[in-house]
Amino acid sequence: MANKELIYLFPCLAEQRKKVLQEIQKKYPLVQVVPITCAGRFNTSVALKLIHEGAKGVIVLGCEPGDCHYREGSAISERRFLLTKYTLKAFGIEEDRFQALWHKPSDVKKTMADIDLFIERISTFDTKGGSNEKAN
Amino acid sequence: MKKQIEQNVQQLLTQIWKPGDLIIAWKNASLPGHRTPAFLYRKEDIQDIVFDSFCDISLAKYLNERNRQEILPPHFKGKIHIVCKPCDAKSVMQTFSDQQISETLVNLIVVACDGIIDRKKIEKHCDQSIVDMQETDFQILCTDISGKEYVFEKRESWLRKCEDARNCDLPYYYGYYFVGDEKEYRTRLKHRYQTHKKLPQDTMSPKELQQKIHQELSRCIRCNACRNICPACFCSDQCVFDKPKERAKLVENQVTTENTILYHMIRFHHIAPNCTGCGECERACPKDIPLHIFFEYFNRCMEEEFGYKPGKTNDERQKLLSYNLGEDLV
Numbered sequence: 001m002a003n004k005e006l007i008y009l010f011p012c013l014a015e016q017r018k019k020v021l022q023e024i025q026k027k028y029p030l031v032q033v034v035p036i037t038c039a040g041r042f043n044t045s046v047a048l049k050l051i052h053e054g055a056k057g058v059i060v061l062g063c064e065p066g067d068c069h070y071r072e073g074s075a076i077s078e079r080r081f082l083l084t085k086y087t088l089k090a091f092g093i094e095e096d097r098f099q100a101l102w103h104k105p106s107d108v109k110k111t112m113a114d115i116d117l118f119i120e121r122i123s124t125f126d127t128k129g130g131s132n133e134k135a136n
Numbered sequence: 137m138k139k140q141i142e143q144n145v146q147q148l149l150t151q152i153w154k155p156g157d158l159i160i161a162w163k164n165a166s167l168p169g170h171r172t173p174a175f176l177y178r179k180e181d182i183q184d185i186v187f188d189s190f191c192d193i194s195l196a197k198y199l200n201e202r203n204r205q206e207i208l209p210p211h212f213k214g215k216i217h218i219v220c221k222p223c224d225a226k227s228v229m230q231t232f233s234d235q236q237i238s239e240t241l242v243n244l245i246v247v248a249c250d251g252i253i254d255r256k257k258i259e260k261h262c263d264q265s266i267v268d269m270q271e272t273d274f275q276i277l278c279t280d281i282s283g284k285e286y287v288f289e290k291r292e293s294w295l296r297k298c299e300d301a302r303n304c305d306l307p308y309y310y311g312y313y314f315v316g317d318e319k320e321y322r323t324r325l326k327h328r329y330q331t332h333k334k335l336p337q338d339t340m341s342p343k344e345l346q347q348k349i350h351q352e353l354s355r356c357i358r359c360n361a362c363r364n365i366c367p368a369c370f371c372s373d374q375c376v377f378d379k380p381k382e383r384a385k386l387v388e389n390q391v392t393t394e395n396t397i398l399y400h401m402i403r404f405h406h407i408a409p410n411c412t413g414c415g416e417c418e419r420a421c422p423k424d425i426p427l428h429i430f431f432e433y434f435n436r437c438m439e440e441e442f443g444y445k446p447g448k449t450n451d452e453r454q455k456l457l458s459y460n461l462g463e464d465l466v
Binding site: 044045046048049052053072075076079080082083084086087089090091092093094 | 337340342343344345346348349376386387394397398401402404405406408409430433434437441442455456457458459
């Protein structure tokens, strides 16, 4: 069950990323952090489910393709994330609600700037009302 | 004309067939205008094989690892001869490249098809139930219970996929037998190419599209027919929708429109990299939901973004599962 106000963040668990996560949680209390092992292991149908049920947005934080600890993880997932954007578009949902960010784990400034941009863009969308239609 | 093709298929099969082999083809059913899949083990049965424009069922589904076990007898060591339309041959190619069956086990026989007829379209125009249905070169003749006769143009009562000749392309594979004149078939296709088709995703605004999808999918009863008939869905043993207790519960069991939209969203997202656009899901749907607005969109997306057409060859791995270091990403 997705909370309607929340933005879900799925960071891959590289060790240097802890600093970024701490700062995000300080700045945005409405961002729910769900750590995963690698961005390549992320099941994209979970993102579809969250957005469909009314979450404001979903971000996946991964290492740059080529820098991945598991070598090909982020490379395959980048293709899959492109397909999820198309899936959202095919069903008439804003495709910007889902985004993947590729940054070096230790690069705090760039990731924070990108997340700021994402939250700004999302704030213009209205919440998707799932509960009203369920009653019919 | 049609009779000749039927004879040619039978002649070819009698030449190829060896004891212990299985033939998958169509045969007559008891209802008018219906053809059912036939699984033949004996040489005498080859005469029962039928091919005309009522053969709408795709037989490619029976080659999957799981479905094969249900058909084949234990200790089967022969070859499988499968009769296909060119659009189904693509689905067979996709099962090859998904490594569901090896090419050495299968003899692919592609038949030059002249458009398949949509029975639902014809039944809509008739007032009462149909007793007899027959075809000539360009027309279809039906008779009612009351004895009233109808005549339909073949071209107007085609299946939706037959209107676009891109679905009729022959695969790049040298191991198949072609029944019919191949040169004539290819020139016939050239006249029917639709260059640019507009889908509802291009013309409608997102809100209108959401409303339309909500309206159409509210009819869905979640019978899973679209999943069960799909040749691209082969993990039927461990499907996400089947055993929600053991794995992450993605879709609730309750049938509401919100849940059905999520069901179709996840299903199409899942099969997009190997959907050949055969249109079986739309044909099997008991509620006439126009599922083509989704899979046609995904087919175009795969071609534009990844430069990859599912079912074109027998050895191309799908783009979303494989990656070689140094390859272009998108």
